[in-house]
Amino acid sequence: MAKHKEHKEDVAGINLSDAKYYLNRELSWLEFNRRVLQEAIDPRTPLLERVKFAAIFSSNLDEFFMVRVASLQRQVESQVATLTPDGRTAQQQLDEISQRLHPMVTQLQELFETEIRPQLAAQGVHLLKYAELNQTQRDYLKQYFQKRVFYLLTPLAVDPAHPFPVMSNLSLNLAVVLKDPETGETGFARIKVPDTLPRLVPLPEEVYPKSDRPVVWAGVCLEEIVADNSAALFPGMIIEEQHLFRITRDADLSVQEEEADDLVEAIAQELGKRRFGGSVVRFQFPPTMSEFVKQTLIKGMKVDSNDMYMTQGWLGMRDFMSLMALPLPHLKDRPWTPVVPQRLRHLSTEQILGKTTTENIFYVIRQGDLLVHHPYQSFAASVETFITQAAHDPDVQAIKMTLYRTSSDSPIIKALIAAAQNGKQVVALVEIKARFDEESNINWAKALEEAGVHVVYGVMGLKTHTKVLLVIRSEGDDFRRYCHIGTGNYNAKTAKIYTDLGLLTCREELGADLIDLFNYLTGFSKQKSFRKLLVAPVTLRDRMEALIRRETDHAKNGKSGRIIAKMNALIDPGIIKTLYEASQAGVQIDLIVRGMCCLRPGVPEVSENIRLISIVGRYLEHSRIFHFHNNGEEEVYIGSADWMERNLDRRVEAVTPVEDPTCAKELKEILDILLADNRQAWELKSDGTYVQRQPTEDNPEKSAQIILMEREGNF
Known part of the structure; x- marks a missing residue:
């Protein structure tokens, strides 16, 4: 397996392996998701697209907790002492993730409640809370509960005869505190909100809310129907409290391939553990939850303080993506039909x-x-x-x-x-x-x-x-x-x-x-x-580093050195160090990195010749392009690999040269269009923050994705 080579000497006495020259992978990912959130915040984004980006932000966080946060927690539990290239321990990363993420989650909830939901209502889309329903609407939903929901519910008590229930990953649940009116004793129970029914339950037209304009859709979340009718599950008892909560579990599979007689069977067995077996890595709960309920859940699920996310508003907003199916084209991006080449x-x-x-x-x-x-x-x-x-x-x-x-x-x-x-x-x-x-x-x-x-x-x-x-x-x-x-x-x-x-x-x-x-x-x-192919883990790393060093040699010899590279993530320390050396030699480097990036651009004497942007728009930027000027004899490659250790060392990847002059020219034009974007492009600063580009009078708005659609046809 190929490994990056250590460099014996750094230019000008600067230690390019110093932690201060690297950004943290996990915090960089949070900054990517902040850019996704900004698309939901940006009033230039069509309204239903704002809902979509809010849902993507929430879905991204689910996966981040299931995989990345879970991995860090396992490192802490195993007392792994290894530092990241930026010099952080696993516990420091968990602490900083919690500090950065809480304000972002609060921002999304406030945005949805104060801007997006009222604007949806103004357009005839009413996502209602139970307190906003009239009696006719409540009566209809009670019938819906009795016909469609009641039989799917199983209240689980917690007492000496009933152990704390095992709860599935990403499940929505109600914690219920009950009182026996005869004995005065209190009890605790959990109800899982069924995930086999649609989360958003529409109301029929005859009970639509009154509105100044036609109603396109009106409905409520399933968990509110369950909560309003939960007394049917506990006849003879008094419900004193009930609170919605949601959990996220460690969902990364662990399969020892060398020990598995049948890899398919081994993975199939692990899939069951993903839903129920992993430790809880996030506990989302409302601010109204009592200390008794909170402590009962914390103890029962073994939740750490860093894993607690008090959420004022909607849980599991990934489900709101279903609103994109509404027939409201004026609230969405202009439609695009891919063109036949x-x-x-x-x-x-x-x-x-x-x-x-x-x-x-x-x-x-x-x-x-x-x-x-x-x-x-x-x-x-x-x-x-x-x-x-x-x-x-x-x-x-x-x-x-x-x-x-x-x-x-x-x-x-x-x-x-x-x-x-x-x-x-x-x-x-x-x-x-x-x-x-x-x-x-x-x-x-x-x-x-x-x-x-x-x-x-x-x-x-x-x-x-x-x-x-x-x-x-x-x-x-x-x-x-x-x-x-x-x-x-x-x-x-x-x-x-x-x-x-x-x-x-x-x-x-x-x-x-x-x-x-x-x-x-x-x-x-x-x-x-x-x-011709560059294949990981056999030749890809060595060849990519050699191509970068060739540009470095050109620059050192007074020739032009130029690199343009587009990818999803740039994390690998060996590649980053090689790019720093190229920058020190005078190579002009433009990077387009959609997501995580551990390189710090614009650092004097280290990366001042490196510029980096991220583009977040209607399409997920997934293509990988690597362009090397080579003193006028240009080479360009496309392929499946990002500049990450896993892609270079632990995956089978293939990157191909594009040698046809017409195709190579087309790739260079695509890169130039992306680099000129001032609508969805964000510039990474040396301190790790991203600043969104803005059009000006001298530089009118240019959205790379719209330009690329316009090139193919009338858009």
Whole structure:
């Protein structure tokens, strides 16, 4: 496994490994989620999109606690003394996370209650609280409770005969304090709000609230219906208190692959532990909760003080994403339909299904490499067409691909099954360790195996994160290899909301490299080198650092040194140190990093030649592009890897050079458009704060994502 090399000397006597030159990973992630929150705050964002970003902010936090906070807590419990590159202990990180996060959560609650909810009501969307309902509305909801909810509820008492209940991850619960009117004794019970019913319960039109304008939708949250009718669960008892609370558990799986006889079975067993078995890492409760109830829950769930989040307002706001389905286009972003790439527009259904042998997608690829950019360009018309035609083309002999995440009812899965049924050799590497998609991927793997697809699970100890597809086609007396190498998952749904790139090519060396890569993934190959591909954990780290150092050497020799790189996260200390050295030599570096970043730009004598922005907009910036000027002989790469230790050392990744001049030029233009953004772009300062760019009279508003849509068609 490749490791970054230590540098024997630092420029000008500056120790580039000093903790003061690095930002903290976890706190940097919180700053990313603050930028997501800002999209909900920003009045320029359409109203329902503001609701969407509030839901994304909340959903992001759920995963952050389930994985990152949980990991830090395990480190504290295990008394791990290792410091992060920025010099913090696990406990210091937990303390600072708590300090930074509480104000952000409060800000979101105040925003939703004072701005977003009233503005929704003004547009005919009424998310009501029970105190706002009239008797007719309450009567309707009581009937709803009796018909749909009552039978799904199981009150669980806590007393010497009833142990403290085990509560599922991300569950909403009611803590109820009861009094026996005959004995005067008090009791405690918990009610789980059913997660099998919609969280937002609509009211029928006949009981809509009175409004000055037409009502589009009105409803309440399910937990309020349960709370208002909970007396039905405790006949003969008096309810003295009831409080809603929510818990988040450690949900990171731990599987010892070397000890697992059956990896699929081992992961399936761990999935049950994710829901119930992990320790509680966040306890959300209202300020009205009594000390008795709070202490009962803290003791029963073994909650630490840092894990307590008093929340004045709505819990589990991720569920509010469902409001995006309302038919209110004027409250959403302008609709966008991905465009079919120009070179593929002539393909007919017959050609896609392989019923002709000339003007098909293989013919198009033979004419020259094709770069596709989602969601601006259609995933269905490019990637899905490629694999669908391969599945039905009689000349295609074999299909090999990696699957990290895919969508339900996936056209990709259907094509692989069809290919196997058509007698082709089909190999699918399904990564069943893809976090939070393990169960789905296990199900896909079983379906593929039943259809005759050869399913493998990758290399022991490594996640297979690479996005590659190889088609082997008989042409004349020989075989030709057609490839798709991408930055994003083979997922039709996320292809509409994530920005990603893919290269369709039949270049001989890339095809040969993919053959070697699949042999590495499916067999016992110990491949140590590749012709063109940069593959982690074999060659990617060393080659990336060499490309950066080449720019450093150019700058030291009086030539121009220039790097532009776009990725999701920049964390790896070895890469950061190499970038610092390049900056010290005079290399001009522009970085576009959507999420976590541990590099400090603009530090005198260290990183003053490095500029860094993050773009947060309607699409999730997911593509990875690496551009090196190379003294005028430019090289550009795309692929699946971020500059993180896990991507460089603990995952199988593939990054490809883009050598076609037209495609390379297109990538450079994309980078230039992103760097010029002054609507969704945030500049990282050396102190770790982000400042959002603002348009001016001399520099009118430029949204990179809108510009990229306009380039493809009328938007």
